[in-house]
Amino acid sequence: MADMASFRDAVTAWAAGGPEGPARDLAERLSVRTVVLVEGPSDTAAVDALAARRGRDLAAEGVCVLAMGGAMSVGRFASLLGPCGLDLRLTGLCDEREQGYYVRALARADAAPQDLFVCTADLEDELIRALGVARVTELIEAEGDLRPLRTFLRQPAQRDRTAQQRFRRFLGTKKGRKIHYGRVLVEALDPARTPAPLADLMAGL
Numbered sequence: 001m002a003d004m005a006s007f008r009d010a011v012t013a014w015a016a017g018g019p020e021g022p023a024r025d026l027a028e029r030l031s032v033r034t035v036v037l038v039e040g041p042s043d044t045a046a047v048d049a050l051a052a053r054r055g056r057d058l059a060a061e062g063v064c065v066l067a068m069g070g071a072m073s074v075g076r077f078a079s080l081l082g083p084c085g086l087d088l089r090l091t092g093l094c095d096e097r098e099q100g101y102y103v104r105a106l107a108r109a110d111a112a113p114q115d116l117f118v119c120t121a122d123l124e125d126e127l128i129r130a131l132g133v134a135r136v137t138e139l140i141e142a143e144g145d146l147r148p149l150r151t152f153l154r155q156p157a158q159r160d161r162t163a164q165q166r167f168r169r170f171l172g173t174k175k176g177r178k179i180h181y182g183r184v185l186v187e188a189l190d191p192a193r194t195p196a197p198l199a200d201l202m203a204g205l
Contacts, residue, residue, distance in 0.1 A: 004059040007032060008066055015068075015076050027086050033062035034205060035081050035100070037074055037092040041067045043123055045182035047093065050198055053187065063205050073100035075105040082109035091115040093201050095122040115204065117197040124168045126179065126195035127185040132162045139188055140170075143180070148173075 005031055010023040026032070038044055051058045058065065062148045062160045068077050071094060081088050090111040094102050099118050106113040128136055140149050149170055152158065158166045171178050186198075 002031060004032075004064050007064055010064065011035075011064075011066060011077070011079075011080065012069075014080060015073065020080075024086060027088065029064045030059070032064055032086075032088060033093040034064070034067045034089040034091060035077075036063065036201065036205070037077055037081075037090060037094075038065060038067050039071050039094060039098065040069065040178075042178035042182040043093055044129070045179045046123055046186045046198065047201070048121070049183040050189075050194065050202055053189075054202065055136065055192075056202075058205065061205070071095070071101045072109070074098075074102050075108065078105045078109035078111060082106070082111040084109055089115075091117070091204060093117045093119070093197060095119055099184050117201040117204075119195070120161045121168070123182070123187075123195075124171050127165065127182075127189070128164050128167050128199060130189060130193045131185060133167060135188065136167055136185070139181075139184055143184060145177075 007023065010026050014020055014023045036047065038047065044065045047060070048066045058109075066077065068074060074092070078090055079085060080119055082090050090106060090109070092102050092106070092115070094116065096118055099116070102116050103113045106116065125189040131139075137146075139148070140146055152170050152173060158169070161169070171181050
């Protein structure tokens with residue numbers, strides 16, 4: 001049975017030079033109406049976790065959250081999925097430093113650049129600020145990662161960084177950790193303190 005993961009895989013294959021047909025067929029069968037372009041799987045994990053907390057099934061709503069493997073790919077995906085391709089509504093969640101890539105790509109694809117939600121620094125930075133370092137430390141301990149965190153914090157390279165910068169860097173030091181904590185940090189949020197880029201994205205879907 002086809003699901004949104006199948007559509008994501010078909011689009012990724014198409015972007016890599018594969019056939020258009022499978023993606024177009026699945027878009028129709030699954031009634032896809034909107035694609036959220038994100039940089040990587042940790043962003044997908046965070047968006048999916050927030051949707052679940054709010055009782056929403058994005059796939060059932062025709063929304064696909066698509067990790068592109070980096071912001072440099074946004075032009076290719078926007079051209080395939082936007083008005084010049086599958087004619088789906090495009091929106092995006094990106095890091096501050098990647099905003100220019102998204103704006104230009106969405107404009108070239110005749111999509112709406114205003115449907116873009118920008119994280120200060122990155123999504124992990126937004127989540128750490130929303131929760132606070134003390135709460136993030138508690139969550140890391142609960143997930144069994146306190147010892148590696150303490151080892152990391154003792155490294156000389158971390159001495160001149162702020163606490164928030166250290167924690168943000170820690171989340172990227174092991175494969176899969178950012179994805180795991182994308183979900184964990186979102187699930188721990190006070191709904192009233194959901195970072196604006198995430199909250200605004202969800203409200204716009």
